[in-house]
Amino acid sequence: MSYKKINNDEDDDTYDEGRIGVEEKKVSISPTLTEEQKKKQALSINIMVLTVFLQSIGFTLILPSMLNYLNANDPQYKRYFGYIVALYSLGQFLGSPVFGKWSNRRAASEPVIISILISVIGSIFYSICYKFHGFGFPTVMGIARFIVGFGAGNVSVCRAYATETATIENKTQIMGKMSGAQGAGFVLGPGIGFLLNFCNFSIGEMEVNKYTAPGYLSVLLAILNIVLVVVFFRDARDLEKRNLKTTETATLLSINDDDGGGKPKNMEQRLKPIILSIFLFMVVITIFAVFETVLTLMTLQYYNWGSTENYIILGTSGIISVGIFIAISSPIIKRFDDRKTALFGFTCLLIALVLLINYNIPIGSRMTLPKWQFFIGSVFVSVGYPIASSLVYAIFSKVLNPNSHTQGTKMGWLTAGGSLARMVGPLWSQEIWTATNQQGMELFFVTAVITLIAIIVFIVFYKDLSPHPEFVSQQKTVNNNNNSNSNSN
Numbered sequence: 001m002s003y004k005k006i007n008n009d010e011d012d013d014t015y016d017e018g019r020i021g022v023e024e025k026k027v028s029i030s031p032t033l034t035e036e037q038k039k040k041q042a043l044s045i046n047i048m049v050l051t052v053f054l055q056s057i058g059f060t061l062i063l064p065s066m067l068n069y070l071n072a073n074d075p076q077y078k079r080y081f082g083y084i085v086a087l088y089s090l091g092q093f094l095g096s097p098v099f100g101k102w103s104n105r106r107a108a109s110e111p112v113i114i115s116i117l118i119s120v121i122g123s124i125f126y127s128i129c130y131k132f133h134g135f136g137f138p139t140v141m142g143i144a145r146f147i148v149g150f151g152a153g154n155v156s157v158c159r160a161y162a163t164e165t166a167t168i169e170n171k172t173q174i175m176g177k178m179s180g181a182q183g184a185g186f187v188l189g190p191g192i193g194f195l196l197n198f199c200n201f202s203i204g205e206m207e208v209n210k211y212t213a214p215g216y217l218s219v220l221l222a223i224l225n226i227v228l229v230v231v232f233f234r235d236a237r238d239l240e241k242r243n244l245k246t247t248e249t250a251t252l253l254s255i256n257d258d259d260g261g262g263k264p265k266n267m268e269q270r271l272k273p274i275i276l277s278i279f280l281f282m283v284v285i286t287i288f289a290v291f292e293t294v295l296t297l298m299t300l301q302y303y304n305w306g307s308t309e310n311y312i313i314l315g316t317s318g319i320i321s322v323g324i325f326i327a328i329s330s331p332i333i334k335r336f337d338d339r340k341t342a343l344f345g346f347t348c349l350l351i352a353l354v355l356l357i358n359y360n361i362p363i364g365s366r367m368t369l370p371k372w373q374f375f376i377g378s379v380f381v382s383v384g385y386p387i388a389s390s391l392v393y394a395i396f397s398k399v400l401n402p403n404s405h406t407q408g409t410k411m412g413w414l415t416a417g418g419s420l421a422r423m424v425g426p427l428w429s430q431e432i433w434t435a436t437n438q439q440g441m442e443l444f445f446v447t448a449v450i451t452l453i454a455i456i457v458f459i460v461f462y463k464d465l466s467p468h469p470e471f472v473s474q475q476k477t478v479n480n481n482n483n484s485n486s487n488s489n
Contacts, residue, residue, distance in 0.1 A: 040234055041165055045174065047233040048158040049181045051112060054221045055152055056185020058119070059088075060318070061193045061214040062126065064310040066141075067296045069211040073130060073137050080138045082430030085293055087142045088149035089423030093416050095153020100412025103157040107235040113226055115154035120222045122147030127215030130207070148218075153415065160411035163397040165236050171397055173329050179390035180325030190315040192217070194308060273399035273464050276457070277392060278414055280342075282421040283454040284388045287349050289425030290447050291381055294433055302368040313378065320382035328390050338398070339458075339465055342391035346455050348384030352377045353448035358441045398467040 066084065070077040095118075099111040125144035132140045159178055166174040196213040208216060295313065299305035305313075327333070333341070355377035358369050396414055432443045458465075466472075 060189025091149025119151030345387030352380030
């Protein structure tokens with residue numbers, strides 16, 4: 001297959017010399033869709049968005065009360081809290097590439113439905129783990145969260161499907177919409193969880209209370225999710241063409257492209273933006289993992305808060321995040337470069353971590369962090385996290401070759417990277433928190449340094465995170481077509 005190098009004179013922020021070129025033939029653009037086809041495609045994307053939304057509700061339903069669930073059974077079990085949180089992420093880390101690869105070859109509804117059924121099993125185990133006595137209680141809870149996390153690996157399918165079927169013009173908006181759904185779930189989850197605090201009844205042998213109700217409600221939401229996928233989702237991708245074993249599809253399915261002489265092009269140049277994006281995303285998720293893990297420990301230590309107060313804090317934080325997500329998913333985001341907006345998000349996270357450091361307290365003391373400092377720091381997390389996470393996703397979706405048929409697998413890599421960060425984050429953050437007598441100075445200082453390193457890496461490799469040349473070429477073609485249509489009208 002013959003290639004020529006893109007002319008980068010017009011835009012030095014695309015790809016450097018030696019990177020992949022664009023095929024000499026005319027750029028392949030998706031055929032024009034009828035209004036009916038556009039509506040069906042939009043509906044299918046929205047079903048994927050809804051799946052992420054419902055999963056986010058399920059996550060924040062359980063997390064704020066999990067520590068108290070452990071503590072109510074036996075106070076010594078709360079030391080396993082960080083490990084149980086990490087097991088959810090371990091499951092997602094393993095499940096993401098599996099479901100992502102599955103969706104490359106089959107209709108996306110298949111891995112989504114199976115993964116939701118897997119999560120249902122985990123949610124049921126979570127709600128009945130109190131029936132296991134002794135060490136069996138935290139063990140079964142950990143297994144339950146691992147199973148739910150494995151099912152949550154379908155996020156890679158949802159994001160990959162949205163990336164593949166979104167148009168060139170609205171890719172950033174769609175990714176913002178996907179992240180906005182996640183943020184909205186984070187808002188509603190604590191609110192619904194707060195209402196579940198008043199549950200206290202039995203149905204036969206099944207006890208429904210403030211600890212078990214979140215698990216049972218997650219099951220009901222999962223069943224609703226499956227019904228909606230079965231009834232409304234229709235995969236708009238051309239799977240028949242994708243699965244043809246031709247020379248062209250074999251090239252597209254490979255991470256390397258052939259330069260016509262049988263030798264692969266510079267793989268480092270192709271892998272570099274992917275690796276950089278995954279690293280940046282892992283840092284964002286690490287910050288969030290530290291915050292969500294230590295929040296309940298922190299508020300209990302400093303202010304003696306329980307589940308109710310934590311639900312309120314998470315809910316308020318989620319409301320702020322949703323406002324940001326809505327802004328990101330609006331057309332106004334097109335006015336700003338994705339990379340600059342992402343850097344702004346990272347800066348907000350750095351400010352948040354600097355504020356959460358307990359400056360006035362010597363190591364080992366039992367004094368508290370001033371509430372104003374905690375609240376302002378939480379606000380900056382609520383602003384920085386949705387911006388950084390959404391825009392890194394958008395950047396990642398654009399550094400991928402839009403013609404590639406393995407976007408599901410690569411989205412699985414990104415989700416797995418985030419899951420790894422979410423898995424390791426709770427472990428080392430809780431260890432540092434415990435080792436420093438439950439004070440936040442060292443923990444948030446270390447996390448702030450990690451964030452600063454990410455910002456420096458982002459700036460140094462700024463140009464490497466430019467959109468893929470094929471994406472740039474297709475975008476120019478679409479813009480030219482739109483301009484032509486406008487002039488003709």
